[in-house]
Amino acid sequence: MNGAEALIGTLGNAGVDVCFANPGTSEMQLVAAIDQQPGMRAILGLFEGVVTGAADGYGRMADKPAITLLHLGPGLANGVANLHNAKRAGSPIINLVGDHATYHLQYNSPLTSDLEGVARPMSHWVKVSKSERDLAQIGTEAFSAAISYPGQIATVVVPANHAWDEGSAIAEFGAAPAVQTVPSQVISDTAKALSDAAGPIALFLGGRALREGALEHAGRIATKTGARLICETFPARLQRGAGRVPVERLPYFGEQAEEYLKDFKTIVFCGCEPPVSFFAYPGKPSWLSPEGAKLIRLASKEEEAEGALQGLADALGAPAKSALIQEAVRPPAPEGKLDPAKIGAILAAVMPDQAIVVDEAATSSPPIFPATQGAAQHEWMTLTGGSIGMGLPLAAGAAVACPDRKTIALQADGGGMYTCQALWTMARENLDVTVILLNNGSYAILNIELARVGVQNPGPKALSMLDLRNPAIDWVSISHGMGVPAKKATTAEEFDAALAEALAHKGPRLIEAMI
Structure with a gap:
């Protein structure tokens, strides 16, 4: 078998069964190997930040790594922002990044770059294969690194000729790395x-x-x-x-x-x-x-x-059970013009048991988080590294990891535009994600930060860099264009009805909440 087949077979045997991909020419042998690997699901992202963010969401919920398949240094660089968040989160991920054939690098063709240099800051572990036979063994090392507690990012650089050259074989993964315990x-x-x-x-x-x-x-x-x-x-x-x-x-x-x-x-x-x-x-x-x-x-x-x-x-000598237990709290149904506090109250009342909430709501999050404290049991995942654009991809990955649970994405409008392509992946894979798009027409957090750093009386040029209303972004149209049904809500009553409908449906839905 060739190096790509040995690598993918090795990872598949270790239990890796999902690949989030945005491949190019240098990865075609890996694409073919994934196609031949029984039980491995291949999921396409239209931007590398969707691929890496989805792998983060998957890793957080599955507690095991998915593969990302990325195209050379520029492709990896496009996904680095969400790898930064994943690294801060302690998510297990294995990046497979194709590179030029080793004999082609000397010609410095347009996509040649310092791939290791791109990978290292956002990876715990990086390795470049030395031969087609080396690839499978590197796969076992990458898997071991990725599952090291609490989770790490392992990046494998795969030269194209190592992927297509014959003469390799599947390698066996050994014992899982020991978890470090407190003395x-x-x-x-x-x-x-x-x-x-x-x-x-x-x-x-x-x-x-x-x-x-x-x-x-x-x-x-x-x-x-x-x-x-x-x-x-x-x-x-x-x-x-x-x-x-x-x-x-x-x-x-x-x-x-x-x-x-x-x-x-x-x-x-x-x-x-x-x-x-x-x-x-x-x-x-x-x-x-x-x-x-x-x-x-x-x-x-x-x-x-x-x-x-x-x-x-x-x-x-603490008691066997905690006396601190959260009581169920269902806030009364709010009415009138929509705002984040009302969104939180409505969500708390109707949230399904064991839902997964992905929170990139930015300035809208502070009222929503406490309002949902007494809701049905759920998971809450946030922007660990501060690099915005993680919300929609993270929700997609979480839904892949947990298909029988409802995923709810609380997404601010500014951050959502970074990786709105994730909606297309949700539609293509029929992922059970309800997106609550909180639209205030602004990078609102930056308006706050402008004052906090001491800027007095900002002028129109400064304020224009924080405003998203010229032209206004129509998220219902964007969602429909990506294949996800969507509705707009301007009142609490409209939002309540739209949310109930979305949660009752199996598959992706978007609600544009005008706040």
């Missing part, structure tokens, strides 16, 4: 520090510490110590809703976060690092933890979170 001494030291703590305590959670099992142990700790449970501002995957242990979410703006944390005397971090301001601002803080507070790292993002929290709860 018992760290757990006992943390338990003592909490037992001796004077003043308010916070347990600050991120990464895998926001899964249901880990949250149950965090709730046990809070029940024993009185600690407040706080999560990072942009969690990769938060399991929440009625019957689960609730957490508070750190505010986005630095000075608000600093105020939020200022009274804590002891903060224990699990699955994340101490929070910092998203950006620097004149006269505003970058480091957000209170001065003089005792900061304790229980587990880093790379250390197993649930076991660490269980060990700490047991060391503290």
Whole structure:
């Protein structure tokens, strides 16, 4: 068999069964190999940012990697922004990036680039094959890297001649990499520090510490110590809703976060690092933890979170069950002109059990998130790396990973335009995604940031760079053009009816919510 067949067969045998692709000439042997691989699903994205964002959503929900198939350095570069988000999220992904045949590189043809240089900043692991026989072994190494806890991005560069040359064979994947655990001494030291703590305590959670099992142990700790449970501002995957242990979410703006944390005397971090301001601002803080507070790292993002929290709860003699349980809350039906708070109330009332919510709602998110705290149990995924344009692709990937669950994408209009091609993939694959497109005709967050960095009295040129109304973007028409049925809602009543219809339908739908 040729190198491409050996590589794809190796990954298929390891359990990789989805490929998100935007291939070109250099990847045609890989395309043919995927076609021959039993059980591997190939999903086309019309832009590489859709491909990488979908792989992120798939990885977050499946806890295993999909393949991305990308075309040389420029193709990979088109997908880098969403790989940045995926890297921050700890998502497992295997990028297969075709390159020119090794003997062709010397001629510096137009698509020649420093492919490794493009790959390295957004990958944990990068390797270029040396031969057709080398490809299959690299596949096992890439898979091992990708599934390393909590998940990593592995990029394989595949020269075209290594893909088409014969003489390779499938390689066997060995043992899964060991998960790094927290030393018992760290757990006992943390338990003592909490037992001796004077003043308010916070347990600050991120990464895998926001899964249901880990949250149950965090709730046990809070029940024993009185600690407040706080999560990072942009969690990769938060399991929440009625019957689960609730957490508070750190505010986005630095000075608000600093105020939020200022009274804590002891903060224990699990699955994340101490929070910092998203950006620097004149006269505003970058480091957000209170001065003089005792900061304790229980587990880093790379250390197993649930076991660490269980060990700490047991060391503290915490009760077997958390006393902190979120009650079911269904807000009353709102009326009148639509706004984000009303959207949150309506969504909370009708959200299906075990729904997956992808939140790239930007400035509309703060009212929606608390309103849905007591909704039916669901997952909440956010913009971990801050690179906008992840929402629609992430929702597509999540729907591929979990076809029997409803995916709901809360998508701001500005970010949606970065990767609106994802709607076409949703239609082509008949993915069960309801898109709530929040249209305020503006990069609203940047209007806020303009003032926060100290710009006074911005002129028409500055304001024009933040405005999306000239011309107005018609999302219903865009959605219809991509093959996704859509409706527009301007009132709470219209939105309620449109959402009920969309959720009752199996397949993609879009609601343009005018706010």
